[in-house]
Amino acid sequence: MQTVDLVRAYNKEVKWREEGYIPGTIDEHLQVSARSGACHLLSCTSFVRMDDIVSKDCFDWVCSVPKIVQSLCIILRLSDDLKSYERERLTLHVASTIDSCMKEHNIDIEMAYEKIHLLIEESWKDFNGEWLDSGNTQPIQLMERIFNLTRTMEFFYKKDDAYTNGHTIKDNIYSLFVEPVMMS
Secondary structure, three states: OHHHHHHHHHHHHHHHHHHOOOOOOHHHHHHHHHHHOOHHHHHHHOOOOOOOOOOHHHHHHHHOOOHHHHHHHHHHHHHHHHHHHHHHHOOOOOOOHHHHHHHHHOOOHHHHHHHHHHHHHHHHHHHHHHHOOOOOOOOHHHHHHHHHHHHHHHHHHOOOOOOOOHHHHHHHHHHHHOOOOOOO
């Protein structure tokens, strides 16, 4: 079912691009674009091979796209749009959440960037609220997978669109996995 949702979201984005359509609100945009980033699928696949911890109920839970996964998807989409907007404006590309923000609030690009930054902060608050919820019944190892995936996405978009421009994080990856750590 999740793959079908991704295909539908992608097809809708293609239609938006072909028609030059800009969703009238950020929420309308995110209902489609938060799914096309596929973080909900990454969350699910991160549970694979955790047989000793993960049950069918755990997969059902993550596949239902709970609030913590929704927040992950929104953080990714908004962060990606902030870092890729200028580059994507130069080509035929689907409207971003920044375009929808400018349209929804009748504001300029600088104000839209500020609003998107605030939405990312709000999404992190929602995410952390779910992460710290003492009533959460999911195994901590599963929650940590989602937490680490969200941190990874934030890292990818912190300074640049490192997903598209992978060379920008080459030194970080090298220092993490190749360079020896000096112990004193």
